[in-house]
Amino acid sequence: MKxxxxxxxxxxxxxxxxxxxxxxxxxxxxxxxxFLNADFDPKDKIKNRIFQKLTRQNCAETKxxxxxxxxxxxxxxxxxxxxxMLWHPIHKSTRYLRPANCYAxxxxxxxxxxxxxxxxxxxxxxxxxxxFPNRPRP
Amino acid sequence: MDFPQIYEExxxxxYAYIRCRxxxxxxxxxxxxxxxxxxxKKSAQYDSARGNIAQWLFGxxxxxxxxxxxxxVLRTFFxxxxxxxxxxxxxxxxxxxLVAEEDILKLKSALEVLxxxxxxxxxxxxxxxxxxxxxxxxxxxxxxxxxxxxxxAMAKLRQTFxxxxxxx
Numbered sequence: 343m344k345x346x347x348x349x350x351x352x353x354x355x356x357x358x359x360x361x362x363x364x365x366x367x368x369x370x371x372x373x374x375x376x377f378l379n380a381d382f383d384p385k386d387k388i389k390n391r392i393f394q395k396l397t398r399q400n401c402a403e404t405k406x407x408x409x410x411x412x413x414x415x416x417x418x419x420x421x422x423x424x425x426x427m428l429w430h431p432i433h434k435s436t437r438y439l440r441p442a443n444c445y446a447x448x449x450x451x452x453x454x455x456x457x458x459x460x461x462x463x464x465x466x467x468x469x470x471x472x473x474f475p476n477r478p479r480p
Numbered sequence: 481m482d483f484p485q486i487y488e489e490x491x492x493x494x495y496a497y498i499r500c501r502x503x504x505x506x507x508x509x510x511x512x513x514x515x516x517x518x519x520x521k522k523s524a525q526y527d528s529a530r531g532n533i534a535q536w537l538f539g540x541x542x543x544x545x546x547x548x549x550x551x552x553v554l555r556t557f558f559x560x561x562x563x564x565x566x567x568x569x570x571x572x573x574x575x576x577x578l579v580a581e582e583d584i585l586k587l588k589s590a591l592e593v594l595x596x597x598x599x600x601x602x603x604x605x606x607x608x609x610x611x612x613x614x615x616x617x618x619x620x621x622x623x624x625x626x627x628x629x630x631x632x633a634m635a636k637l638r639q640t641f642x643x644x645x646x647x648x
Contacts, residue, residue: 359634
């Protein structure tokens with residue numbers, strides 16, 4: 343730290359605060375020097391300790407969490423969207439015809455006969471089977 | 481911005497400023513650490529057009545100290561200074577440590593004579609070496625107000641130190 347003699351600003355201040363009275367100026371300079379020469383941190387113990395702590399914290403912060411919040415911000419919405427898509431009932435196979443009442447409006451536009459055929463899992467070539475009942479089936 | 485160099489250059493002044501305003505050594509150490517941590521984190525925000533580095537650092541130190549003093553009204557801090565092994569350490573002799581402690585106590589008791597604003601301005605002036613205009617900008621006071629307060633504070637300190645010298 344500079345002493346009062348070295349610092350122009352403090353020298354000027356000592357004179358100003360004494361209204362240019364030489365005795366008061368000297369007194370002010372002595373007071374300022376007392377404050378500047380006070381050894382608040384003997385042998386730089388605190389200075390070194392704080393510097394070590396700051397260096398350690400800085401290393402820990404840069405190593406442990408590099409861009410973690412950015413990765414989290416990108417993956418969490420994607421994960422939520424994937425789960426919603428997987429669990430959504432739109433992907434489940436639904437039967438077009440419901441067996442409760444084959445003539446009901448929710449089976450429209452199928453006719454009652456078609457509905458019954460589908461419900462009973464009739465093969466697709468049922469018409470040929472109907473026309474030629476005696477022909478051997480594969 | 482070369483942070484280690486800035487730390488090396490300004491630590492003593494910043495720490496002395498904080499130590500003069502805060503009673504506990506441990507609290508002063510915590511505040512000093514917080515000041516340099518904030519300075520390092522916000523070093524990109526430093527704008528040389530708005531003031532020099534001393535002004536910027538002392539601005540942070542002033543804010544942190546004021547925050548601590550405001551909190552000290554609400555909370556009760558248990559001073560851990562009694563666990564400080566300075567006096568019993570082998571690095572310095574007991575006598576040296578006691579003499580240094582006595583000097584600091586003398587300065588602290590002299591500062592007790594001043595009111596809060598005077599104490600803040602005087603310590604800023606001594607350790608930051610800023611001129612009255614820069615201090616006025618930092619504290620939000622008028623330049624002439626800063627000058628008058630400093631003159632009054634120095635008159636009080638002259639009286640106090642005169643008295644202590646007579647007593648000795």
